[in-house]
Amino acid sequence: MQGFLSFLIWLPIAAGIVVLVLGDRHIGAGRWIALVASIVTLLISLPLLAHFNSGTPDFQFVENLPWIARFHANYALGVDGISLPLVVLTAFITIPVIVAAWTVIEARPAQYFAAFLIMEGLMIGVFSSTDALLFYFFWEAMLIPMFLIIGIWGGPRRVYATIKFFLYTFLGSVFMLVALIYMYVKAGDYSIASFQALPLTLVEQRWIFIAFFLAFAVKVPMWPVHTWLPDAHVEAPTGGSVILAAIMLKMGGYGFLRFNLPITPDASRQLDLIIIALSLIAVVYIGFVALVQQDMKKLIAYSSIAHMGFVTLGAFIVYQIVRSTGGLQGAGMGLDGAMVQMISHGLVSGALFLCVGVLYDRMHSRQIADYGGVINTMPIFAAFMVLFALANTGLPGTSGFVGEFLVILASFKASFWYSLLAATTLILGAAYTLWLVKRVVFGPVGNSKVAALTDLNGREFGVLAVLAVAVLLVGIWPAPLLKIMQPTIHHLVDQAVASKIPL
């Protein structure tokens, strides 16, 4: 299995460069190269799942080559129970994105496919780096294709949205870099493991925590630094929205699990209430904001923020559980929930954005008011849309249920009031999602344009069907996923509650 991770990173990037060089004139070949490359990437990622040893929290399929000797930075890759599901999710989601864009993108298609392939490689690089400098390298490099994707193929206010996106995330990341360099100066190398082992005083931990928090909170995004997301989502092309929601937001959550909890456990314990408060605000307040949206994409964007609130809540509730129960019993449940929620949200929000994309390609409008009674002309589409909407509300049997349920259960262990506020999502989420479905899908045919709609073609059907299967699979049978994560989460809980303050 040696070298598989490198393959996963560099194959899409190489294919992307080939597509770019072939250019728009050979786009026929370019499309197929993009599709084959993304499918091969997924196929290479599957043996990793099969051969993954779920009995150990250690990094597996490790690769380690010297990269920059002067900084003691290595080209070090490896996956554990947290990163493997995200790597596979990335490889999986890219395929629908490429298929969905097959003939829809008319302007500069070669660059479009190339940008997404390069992005896929860079995102897998983020999840599989075990060296902090390499992690940062991929983390920042990813901004470039996304900046171009929103800026070139986006909607009317794309320039404003993409610059806002870039500057927000850049601002957050720069301070993370500063923190990484600080720890490098103390630890002597850039490996994440030695950062996790590095003893740090509470003051140091607090500053490092804040630097990481800035970077990851912007990415998640948490209230009140979420304002870039609705703009970026609304203006991005369908594929851009899918990747943003399904993968890029997960990087924030992943960062909290990989950096904040194990590297600054004492500061996390001290500052956890801030994160919990911000998460609950995201769940409750953003839920209300989503309710009043007129634009379908904006509504789903706000719903993403609310759902990601569950991820951060689940990640940091562990300290409250330890405080109120006095033991580690069930402390990992919140983290389990956060991880499942990330995977589930990746599938569900990706699927919902694809659904909006299907409608947008036909009607060129994202306004809810322009629709109504779509079910009359597009019954198959309506079935998918309703399924994904229900998954978004957390209906049992869909993937959305597992994550939310685990997090609410964990927060109940910590305090009744947390779980009460978190559980409002069951009402609010249902309200904004179902109301959206009611206004768009059901009812009498809204206008003559809706009456002229045609149902899904084979390509669109295939894309949505695959996602639907995945959503139901994770919902009905989450055990394999939980099993992969289990040892890593256990280890993470141990790291998160152990003090790192030097005596």
Next chain:
Amino acid sequence: MPETTMTWQSITPAIPEIYLVGAICLLLLVDAFAGQTRRGLTPTLTLIALAVGAALTVMYGKVPQQTILFDGMYVADELAYVLKLFGFLFVAFGLLYSRDYLEERGILRGEYYVLVLTALLGIFVLVSANSMLTVYIGVELLALSVYAMAAFDRDSGIAAESAMKYFVLGAIGSGALLYGMSMIYGMTGTLDLQEIAGRLHEPPNLGVTIGLVFIVVAVAFKLGAVPFHMWLPDVYQGAPTSVTLFIGTAPKIAYFALTLRLLAHGLGGTVVEWSQMLGALAVLTLVVGNVVAIVQTNLKRMLAYSTISNVGFIVLGFTAGTPDGYTAALYYTLIYILVALGSFGVILIASRKGFEADHLDHYKGMYKRDPLLALAMMMLMFSTAGVPPFVGFWAKLRIFQALWETNHVWLVIISAGMSVVGAFYYLRVIKLMYFDAPPAEYPPPQHSAGVRAALGINALAVLVLGVAPGPLLDLCARLIH
């Protein structure tokens, strides 16, 4: 004990300078006799001369250990050797980009190339200076050549104005340098930088401090650090773009060497004093450079302010006051020159007869008209913004690291914040090139394949050095330690 008799052995390390003087004389003669009909001869000969010079430098300029020549006036070490090679390289690339531009404006004259070479000679003298006298000769040789170049387009009013400004303000800088040197000489009784280093100790007396202040002011003038930057935007905007390219690239090597040899080595005994002064200058430079660049509409002027902000980073490296900091400053300088070379090269290539592509709006929809040029410019802009995988990221990282190691917390935070501000105006250039529709009236740029290939190599270097930064980082560290 300095040597008193001159032997072949004692002058071989100075072959690059000696050769350059010969080449300059020869070129002047050839150009005079070639006349108007064979005007293309001098540019080609100059490039050949640079290649030969680089080859001679490789053969003779490399010394196994530091060697002091000419009664302590001149030092040959590996740093000088490598910087001279970079000087040849950067000047050659700059001339390659400039040729068509000069021809279209009717200023393709032999004298231009001779002036470039005398400026290069000035750079070499500075790089190898071991005495305050040599430093001054180098500074003036470089500066006078560049003043003349800035005024080279004699029919252009704005170029003449910028040359005048450059000359007057540059003279003030040189004056400050001379005054500071005289104070130091008065206090230590020697011009030799190594002897000065031996005679200065903390804390410095009043005379040394006054001399130091003047020298720091002069260095800030030459580098373009705020508040001594006023000449820089006007000169960058007013001078012919090929001259702007020259001013923005190779001389930075010399000014890096000036700072290193004079402040870090010669006046190394007063590091506490001057690093505080440089720290204040660096913060001002970063803030003013980045904030003012945002409101510029002229690309050359915007790049001028971008230069100022980059100078801020170079000064930050010196502020650290450690060999590691100087290494970071050296690395940053080389990377900055590489990127500036490409950025001004893009302006030169995008310009045509009777049309200066120096306004930001001229880059609207560049992607459509010339995809390759737009791609190169995008890579260069992302690099200066400090986004991986491009090399500018490592330059910034190196500076941050040197500052952390010396516990300059606030400088790290300010410079990190300012690099986000800086990202905005680099992104704007990319936005214009890629997101905006091209206006109809600008025809596509036409340039020879060779020039485009050079730009391609330049942009590719920014990417390759970004993915594998190790060798250049190691080289810089070896040169300083």
